[in-house]
Amino acid sequence: MPSETIELRGHIIDSLILPKVLDEIIARGATFKIGEIRIGENRADQSFARIEVTAPSADSLDELTLRLRQHGAEVREKKSLKLAPAPADGVFPEGFYVTTNQQTFVQLEDGEVEVEPALMDCAIAVDRAAKKATAIKFYGIRKGMEVVVGQQGIRVVPAQRSTSRTDLFEFMAGNVSIERPKSAVIREIARECKRAHDEKGKILVVAGPAVVRTGAAEYLEKLIEWGYVNLLFAGNALAAHDIENALFETSLGVHLEQGALADEGHENHLRAINAVRAAGGIRQAVASGLLKRGIMHACVKNGVDFVLAGSIRDDGPLPDVITDAVEAQKAMRARIGGVTIAIMMGTTLHSIAVGNLLPATVKTLCVDLNPAVVAKLADRGTFQAVGLVTDIELFLRELADCIEANR
Amino acid sequence: MPSETIELRGHIIDSLILPKVLDEIIARGATFKIGEIRIGENRADQSFARIEVTAPSADSLDELTLRLRQHGAEVREKKSLKLAPAPADGVFPEGFYVTTNQQTFVQLEDGEVEVEPALMDCAIAVDRAAKKATAIKFYGIRKGMEVVVGQQGIRVVPAQRSTSRTDLFEFMAGNVSIERPKSAVIREIARECKRAHDEKGKILVVAGPAVVRTGAAEYLEKLIEWGYVNLLFAGNALAAHDIENALFETSLGVHLEQGALADEGHENHLRAINAVRAAGGIRQAVASGLLKRGIMHACVKNGVDFVLAGSIRDDGPLPDVITDAVEAQKAMRARIGGVTIAIMMGTTLHSIAVGNLLPATVKTLCVDLNPAVVAKLADRGTFQAVGLVTDIELFLRELADCIEANR
């Protein structure tokens, strides 16, 4: 039976890399023999393991090695990268390597090159002349481009858990908290936001219409005004609800008084959209004085860039909405560089879509009343996401309070 | 085919009584003919309808009439109440009438008598000599007591919706709100609590351990200290978590810092229970100075009566817990008189159990992150419950803020 020797380096035990690797081997019907293992005597030391893996067939060994590489394993006898040309525009060559959202390197003839950006579910296009390797989506590929095939000559460096416990995002990653003191967690997040803000990291907010419907818009507006939101990704619904709220002054108290439970209809919603369509867009509606408050107004006034991505359930949509899904992905991807914190609230669709575009190193928080949303995000590969099952209004209110107290 | 004439009086159209009655008739395969209908010309006027109901058989007509009475229909030719003796202790006579949580009257020879209390799922025991009618559970019945059988001579007066919209509990009843501005609703609840407090109504809090686990205990303590909680129903878990928290000073910040995600174990939980067992009970633990803070401590210090009802998943339990389910029901029932507001948080079991004991007139709020809890409550007959799907910590924090601002 074919076998291969792999090596693991780093915090391979406490980052669960070694156990995951051994687990993967067993799960795929292969066997292993540990050749050498050295575990750092102190916490900060790196560890090392050399493991001989034997699989039932060459194919299954290949498949397995691919997986192990994604956990950070290096194959001992380094083989050189294989490249094949894309057969047509928008089509990858057979056997293309599929990226993760972890830091990845490819071995070119004269040294290793980092693949950029760290974007999942892409192929890697290599420009040997320029010594560049790029993670590329289907829409980016052009006939003849050289693309990595197979799994040789690739090195993945998974984010390793730090030895300190001071980082909320690190030690809550992948975790969905329900019964837990939220105030303490929100204070931590406020501190992370302040850190990002002070160190010029970009804070991305991904928001669904629940932010407006629950009455939390005013707190998000404040964060925008204070410079604590640098980028907003949302859909037509968030913007339309926000503008409806701004134009028709259906203030929340009145809603409640007059019967929050009465069937509200969609008239104002559609009239708000129509008004912005007539104005030519959100920025124009702000410029003309039509739109005087709300989240979108705050974005325009404070120069916060936004992408509104369309979906098939949209009414309208607003002229600013990018209705084409691929174009919307490109627009979001183009703005993501430099983002260090992503806060996702009240939207499954946009949370997963944006999660797919983020490197594993972005601190990602997903807030929703529905625990399923958070679970889905991790399921779809955004393992670093911290989930907070709570009320969006109360979350944003408290976050704004904490940030205000410390800015 | 047998028929019967029923009459409806009151706000029969806008309280949906007439439609419900017609619906019930159709649903059970009967037919109706409206003899007379007078609808109040103005909103405040009462309406009247006389309906002839025809059913396929005498049995199905009886069955149907029973239902219609529960919606407030009166049978025109009043027949006299039928009584039968209980055949044994704890056993009702065959054909016993089953109560709802609505106001109910029985027709005795010399006039109508109100059944007390307005308690669902009971039989009605009648003491003709004393002219008293009592809703009675299985455990209360003794051999030979006279019990209402059949459905004649009974009048139910369902709570009718008021014509004003100023009452949150009335117009949100039976509704589960998820995407809605919680702050506005919480302000309303704070106002209702203040009204109850000022008018000497009793506020009942039913709380699960999530109140402590989410870090909300301090807000509940404040409400108790301010006199905004007059009665606490809970289980062993709430009290044990609260006391664990009080004894071991595992303050929330420390938890978070040291790793809120680490497997906490049950040691402290069990040690807390053991300490109170050794002391002889919660009141003794307060008296001896062992227990110095927390929800239970606040109850003892402020003379707030509490009932801790046991369940099979309890550890311990604490000596104060009533482990027998029937005894616990009796203890809760005995204290419910005078309650005008019930706030239920973070417990399905206790919410439903207490819901079963409340008259339909008690303003009932159920707060939980899980929408299913609230839905279940209404399903089990507590139709008046208003559901708030939100975070308990953030809810209690804001409620305490609102009450503090206005007291």
Added chain:
Amino acid sequence: MPSETIELRGHIIDSLILPKVLDEIIARGATFKIGEIRIGENRADQSFARIEVTAPSADSLDELTLRLRQHGAEVREKKSLKLAPAPADGVFPEGFYVTTNQQTFVQLEDGEVEVEPALMDCAIAVDRAAKKATAIKFYGIRKGMEVVVGQQGIRVVPAQRSTSRTDLFEFMAGNVSIERPKSAVIREIARECKRAHDEKGKILVVAGPAVVRTGAAEYLEKLIEWGYVNLLFAGNALAAHDIENALFETSLGVHLEQGALADEGHENHLRAINAVRAAGGIRQAVASGLLKRGIMHACVKNGVDFVLAGSIRDDGPLPDVITDAVEAQKAMRARIGGVTIAIMMGTTLHSIAVGNLLPATVKTLCVDLNPAVVAKLADRGTFQAVGLVTDIELFLRELADCIEANR
């Protein structure tokens, strides 16, 4: 204070139209006086009510009347329809009337014309010369088209509940069932499907990827082969999962054996998409023999039309996916005519999007493990939807069994 007289006709009491109307009046701070009321003596007879409505201001009266019309109220003094030209392409004139998904008529000079289709959240464009009235979305409006403004001259005829109880969709509408015998409900649905099939009604299936992931694809394939699916609306994910499953023969048993819990990765998913991109599309992949089984294969082989609508979380996408949200809406809308049953499974996004496009008369079933999905659908205006909270695999398996037994 301004007042107006409205009239209601039909099954206004048992269809809850009268109570809803009175409720709406109160909820908006207006008052009413019932002038005349005649309730059909027998169930089948029509009823009639004349109500004088008084509101605080002319504006609020207008707003209220609009609402009441949507419940089927007719204003007594019929005023003629008001029209205004669209000010620009894609923009409605101010004050445009917003449609519901109920049957609607407009009063032209020489008679009433039905608005087609019965589509919610549209404006009504009127072609007076051709005597046609069309519900039109923003994208359909061109500068100068005549559009209904205000609320006069419009008559809405809400679907009224039938007097029989034989129709599952009618009596479960708007209801989410969790604890209920599912087998009985599924048998009913199978019967409805057979009826639709025999009477040449079209059955629309809206499906999310969970249909494949739960292993239910084979049952959906059978329904397609038997002619019980006439139209499929889905997204890229359903088709890609289905094709991945077809191409890589990752049969479910093997998955389970080899470790269904292992991190499966997205390689096969992306390779499947790449293969279809290389082939040029799904139909081409079937024609070339690449795609030999699965749901999409069954659609192509059996001539079942499908629309795949894109979203921002798609990988790829497949060449058949319509990535533009507005174009996808148009494509779905164009095919909806003749649909009598819509079965939605495992997708919030597509269920709501399609729900928005359906007339209120289409029997709509929404199946999902998550009760929130079903609740959302009704929330967004698809009031007729019946919700079934259950496992998609087990649902489809049993539905296929029931249909097979009776076809």
Added chain:
Amino acid sequence: MPSETIELRGHIIDSLILPKVLDEIIARGATFKIGEIRIGENRADQSFARIEVTAPSADSLDELTLRLRQHGAEVREKKSLKLAPAPADGVFPEGFYVTTNQQTFVQLEDGEVEVEPALMDCAIAVDRAAKKATAIKFYGIRKGMEVVVGQQGIRVVPAQRSTSRTDLFEFMAGNVSIERPKSAVIREIARECKRAHDEKGKILVVAGPAVVRTGAAEYLEKLIEWGYVNLLFAGNALAAHDIENALFETSLGVHLEQGALADEGHENHLRAINAVRAAGGIRQAVASGLLKRGIMHACVKNGVDFVLAGSIRDDGPLPDVITDAVEAQKAMRARIGGVTIAIMMGTTLHSIAVGNLLPATVKTLCVDLNPAVVAKLADRGTFQAVGLVTDIELFLRELADCIEANR
């Protein structure tokens, strides 16, 4: 700073024991130094690690060592067991050791003794004369009994994951599956049940009223008749619903036809309870011929032992219900010996209560439509539980089919 040397043996890497131990050390602010590590060269070989742990204080070192022992760590310098007498009936001595549900040994003077049963949240009472160690709940302790205090002289042997993947319960443990092919999983469970049945293992079913309300009772009856249920734990609600269904022949089809959505009331429920109260109990009702079908009838007829544990939300209750929570726990605990599979369906309360009583080695399956139930079970310490988020009726139907096909 104080330090201690611990040793780990067994499948410490692939069972995640070593990573968990290192994680725990860091999480509690301690440090470690790995003295020696030997990892089995082949999968089947045992591994070994010796680790020096240093903590900030003697107290925190003690606390930490206790935790590490629960993960299976042995302290190198074995110290002898410390015992203290119970100060009063029902009270443990201060510092009592709290058990887990893992296999545990105590070091007596003349050798190790296994603590029985493997029951969580107990103290360990030691009878030195008889060389017996017993896990004991608060209610079992009597003044003067010798109880283990501190953490010395105790050895915990956590269940280690087997090296094969053939065992569903093992590789799905702690996992909640939603989007996954249920049929395949159910087939596996059927196979496990057959194995237990053939090998004389006991199958315990824990069932909530949803089993009856969803129409699944008939399938559970079959399992009972075939000898695939050896023990039934439930509450008053399951039995009362089942008996109501049996007595009033409210067969499901009729329910559906006559309006499953009509407000059914609780009459039949209470009449069923009354009838059994009059008969004297369930067994008597079967003997007298009153009760002729249903789950409880099948239990009586087939000699399947059952425990009905009361709760505060019970109506009645039935005479067979143990209303005292502590007595009910004892009754369940007394019957649990020999159980190898536990299937829990549709009840949070009973699932958690029974989970608390089971050793970690019992294969535990929890079936519920609500994912939160399953998550809670693991949260409360029943780590071995496999969760299946699905419809109870469809689950039981398919399980019965699979078992029937193979018995």
